[in-house]
Amino acid sequence: MPEHLDLGSLVAPEGYFLVREDAEPTPFVAAPDAGGPYEHRFTYRGSDTSIKRAAVELIASARRKVFLASFRIGDRDLLDALLAAVDRLRGGVYVITSWTEDSMRRDLASVEDVEDIDVQAQKKQFDQLTRRGIALRGHEDCHAKFLVVDDHRALVSSANLETSALADTPRKRATGENGVLLTDPAEVKRLASLFTRLWYSGCTWTALPGAEYALHRRVPVPSPVPPPRLPDGPGVIWTCRDGAGAERGVLAALHDVIARARTELLLATFSLVGIRDRPELLVEPLRRAIREHRVDVRLLVRGRNNIASHRADTAALAELGVRIYGDSDTHAKGVIADGRYGALFSANFDAEHGLFDGVEVGVRLDGHAALTEAHRYFRHAMTHADLRFASGPTQRDLDRGLGARWRRRWPYPARVPVTAADADWRSLVDAATAGPVLWEKDAEGLRLYVADVVAVLEPAARTRRRLTVHRAGTDAGVRLRGWFTERAGTGAAAQKRGFCPALLVREP
Structure with missing residues (x-):
């Protein structure tokens, strides 16, 4: 013995995310906007983040109406902009959230991208909005984050519109997010049509403007506008399933971009859910790209050591040959092939919701300057990621990091x-x-x-x-x-x- x-x-x-001792926190500095119908917007720790500024400026510019979809709304400047807009427009501000009386009663710590949620504080925010005249409805499957103003300009991103996702504060670092400011009239109109569809035919809860916040059941009705079509090229994409059928534009874009990769493929997600159980969604397309073209595949992912299935899915991708870049703050999502083809979206690589079900929104950006900026953002976030993934760490590794x-x-x-x-x-x-x-x-x-x-x-x-x-x-x-x-x-x-x-x- x-x-x-x-x-x-x-x-x-099992695999775990370990602290990178050589990580160097470095802000991301945006390049000047190149113009065009799509402009890159972001948040990143220690940086002059631009998603919040774009959202506040859009709402302040509204002259007729504001459409907003977000799981949470908690940033003070953004709330003030919404309240000023509803006073200025005498109404005209419409908000869709996936918060419902049912979801508020759930253990919110188990929800996909919710951490340290104060239920009462969030209800207080919604109460303030409805008392001031903002129309609010609940869509239980809506994970999309987007804003449309006057059918003229729009913002699509991965960020919930609350402070931790929008700016650095003394108490919390900014969450890493990616997004797109849209000024293409046709694409903005399609996004507005999607919001209208969700408002009428998807929302199953409603709060009355001017009243104390309380959600009431509502029966969905057909949308007064025809459902928008998914684009053939660059433009707004989405996941949506309702009475009109299932539309999986985000998944189709993900597969198409992966198939186009010949040298480099950048992927980003907050969470991985069920990809080992549904290999056709991500594992098999990546396997083909690596085997047939020897593509250098890199994944930026939140280091969620507390979720065993997330770590197991990460290990499965690492076993394929995917280079893993773990980060404590990232919430960005997207896919970019060879710097030429790609999309940013709100969906996680989630076989249960983001890719296959629920409501998600993104933008395909092939050939646009915004994609070049998003590519630079992802490369920066990977270079300065603060975690690494170890498939079989020793006890000494775990003790150290x-x-x-x-x-x-x-x-x-x-x-x-x-x-x-x-x-x-x-x-x-x-x-x-x-x-x-x-x-x-x-x-x-x-x-x-x-x-x-x-x-x-x-x-x-x-x-x-x-x-x-x-x-x-x-x-x-x-x-x-x-x-x-x-x-x-x-x-x-x-x-x-x-x-x-x-x-x-x-x-x-």
Whole structure:
């Protein structure tokens, strides 16, 4: 039986996002607008972000009507612009949100791109809007984020219209977002027609303007305008499924752009959902691009260590040969091939909603200057991404760099002498075949969680610890998933947890 147990060399059976020690936070500086019907807009940490400025300016310029779709509305400047518009236009401001009485009752922490949501604060925002005369309806499947003013100009982006997605603040860094300002009359009109379709035939909740915020059930009715058609070339694209059928323009654009790639393919998403279960949506097209043309495929993705399926989908893409760039702040979505073909959109690479179902909106930008800027934005975000993905990290890797707010470095020596009874030592050695091996320190002492056992390490001398082993009620992997889902700062031990990289040496 070995008298040395190197926990630090154990390999985790799952992939994780680790902190990049060489990451250099660098703002993204936009190039001057080149003009034309499409202009790139963005947010990025430490940068002079432009999605918010474009949204506020559009709303301030409205002379007849404002159409707005967003999951959340929380930025103060944007709220003030909407309230000023409804006063100036004596109405004429229409908002679609996917927040409904049902979704407000759900555990919002489980919603795809919602973190740290204050339900009451969001309801207060909507109450303010409706009391001032803004018409608001709820569409339970609408994840699109877009703004149309006077059928003349529009903004399509990945950003929910709330502060963290629109600007840096002293309390929170800006979320990375991508978007397009549209001035092409035909495309803006098509987007307005899509909003009208959603307003009449898709929204199942409504709030009465001028009244206290309360959503009431409504029965959808046919839209008074004919449904817009998806474009054959550059223009507005969408995912939408209703009584008129399923339209999957975002998925079609994604597949078409991937098929055109010959040297480089840039992909970006906040989340990955179900792509291993539906390989035809993303895995197989990427496999063909890599196998047939040896395309250099790169993915910018949020480092969501708390979502096991997200990490598993990321690992599946890494196994294909996709280079993964994890980031703590990105929420941008898009696809660009060879810098020539591409689209930006609100949809995640999601087999359940974004690509196949729900309501999403984007813009195909082949050959336009806005695509060149979006390409430069994605390359910058990848170069300065703060996380890397490791398919099989060791305990030492996880101790040094797991991307999680609760992780703390192992606070004890790398070599830990222990004394232990034969049975306890044997139980620990037999259990320690793979990671994770977790440590936790609280008022009750220091514990290691290994597979289905817990090892208690009590001080026995100046340098040695007495080790005793017991059966744990929870497997270490299950315990780890629980730590990921806990809110930061909860529990007495929340600040004293991590991965154990120690070499345990059993002494007589």
